[in-house]
Amino acid sequence: MTDVEIHGTVHRGFEAVAEAMAANFVDPGEVGAAAAAFVEGEAIVDIWAGRARPEVPWARDTIVPVFSATKGAAALVIHVLADRGALDIQAPIARYWPEFAQHGKESVTVEHVLTHTSGVLRVDDYLPRIGDGEFLNDLDRIADTISACRPDFEPGSRVAYQAVTYGYILGEVVRRVDGRTLGKVWREEIAEPFGIDFWIGLPPEEHNRVAELYDAPPPQEPAVQFYLAMFTPDTLQGQAMMVDQGGFLKMADRANDPAALTAEIPAAGGVGSAVAMATWYAILANGGALHGRRLVTGESIATHSKERSTGNDLVSMMDSRFALGYALPTPLSPYVHIEHAFGxxxxxxxxxxxxxxxxxxxxxxxxxxxxxAPDEVTRAERLITALYESL
Structure with a gap:
């Protein structure tokens, strides 16, 4: 596609963002995409282009699985509950979930999970059940499985990305302190009050709006070695990422599965729009309130966005920096040059x-x-650069 029509609205002076979006359809080649940006709580960019599915154009209400971008939503749920005094970030997980203390996990805190330093990386027998909708919706069974896990290192001693366990552990903490699932707290306390079209557990009646994902082409050098360990299920990296042989090249099929769309997978199962993500981060960019409605305090935003862990990540094999659930800029993040960004x-x-x-x-x-590739300018980064150059 070389002559794509960009739909939506762009405030005067920010036309370069739409031009950057159009350029993505030429190189590296998009199928369908959307982007949104807010400044001082006002939407200055809300655009989309391409197709959601064969013969179906992308629309403003198109939603799509966003994998680990979901972790930012899960972090915000914890942020809200902590801000309201419902849980203590410094407390051991076992205070709220006693069964979790098995096999040396009694010292793992909520903060350890949020900062990817818990050491609880792998879930036995999870991979064969990824397509099992009954298992994915059985949160009691998943909690029992995680309770029986052993940490791969002393909690707090190093950084290791919790690709899947991050969400299930935080989700069970939410269930124990609130009584609702993390996805339901997200829906009732954040998404519905602020009009955010983002779901952690998508109802079947919303599935018709979901864009079809297309698998990533095989990586080229120098990225091959970078991803190789994550392609194989017999490595720590592959097991933490919950992939089977070549799993990263088959992620679209998994995420397109209606069972995965419906299940609450708080680390990687969110489905929503670009403007939805921009909206919840607009709350955090504007002191905790948006359009006259407050969600969290400005003081808590400063606390939750401060760096808490850093180092070479045992799983991603990259330098990582984390606040309380939010990722901070690193050389490989799309917002690498934005000093105060978190997401x-x-x-x-x-x-x-x-x-x-x-x-x-x-x-x-x-x-x-x-x-x-590690040194590649990503599609999002191209738009972010255009956005900041337009300010």
């Missing part, structure tokens, strides 16, 4: 973040998955 990206290219220093937020979502 989260997702497998294949989706991303959302807040920049309180500019009172700015951004979201990008697409359906063509890609595995970028």
């Amino acid at each position: 989260h990206s997702g497998f294949g290219g989706s991303v959302g973040f807040a920049d309180p220093s500019r009172r700015l937020s951004f979201g990008y979502a697409m359906n063509q998955l890609r595995l970028p």
Whole structure:
């Protein structure tokens, strides 16, 4: 596609963002995508282009799986509950979930999970059940499975990305302290009050709006070695990422599965739009309130967005920096040059973040998955650069 029509609205002076979106359809080649940006709580960019499914154009209400960009939503649920005094970030998980203390996990805190330093990386027998809708919706069974896990290292001693366990552990903590699932708290306390079209557990009646994902092409050098360990299920990296042989090249089929769309997978199962991500990060970029409605305090945003862990990540094999659930800029993040940004990206290219220093937020979502090389300018990064150059 070389002559794509960009739909939506762009405020005067920000036309370069739409031009950057159009350029993505030429190189590296998008199928369908959307982008949104807010400044001081006002939407200055809300655009989309391409197709959601064969013969179905992308629309403003198209939603799409965004993989680990979901972690930012899960972090916000914890942020809200902590801000309201419902849980203590410093407390051991076992205070709320006593069974979790098995096999040396009694010292793992909520903060350890949020900062990817818990050491609880792998879930036995999870991989064969990924397509089992009954298992994915049995949160009691999943909690029992995680309770029986052993940490791979002393909690707090190093950084290791919890691709899947992050969400299930936090989700069970939410169930124990609130009584609702994390997805339901998200829906009732955040998404519905602020009009955010993002779901952690998508009802079947909403499935007709979901864009079809397309698998990432095989990576080229120098990215091959970078991803190789994550392609194989007999490595720590592959097991933490819950992939089977070549799993990263088959992620679209998994995420397109109605069972995965419906299940609450708080680390990687969110489904929503670019403007949805930009909206919840607009709350955080503007002191905790948007359009006259407050969600969290400004003081808690400063606490939750401060760096808590850093180092070479045992799973991603990259330098990582984490606040309380939010990823901070690193050389490989789409918002690498935004000093005060915090947010989260997702497998294949989706991303959302807040920049309180500019009172700015951004979201990008697409359906063509890609595995970028370590030094490659990503599609989202191209739009982010255009956005900041337009300020």
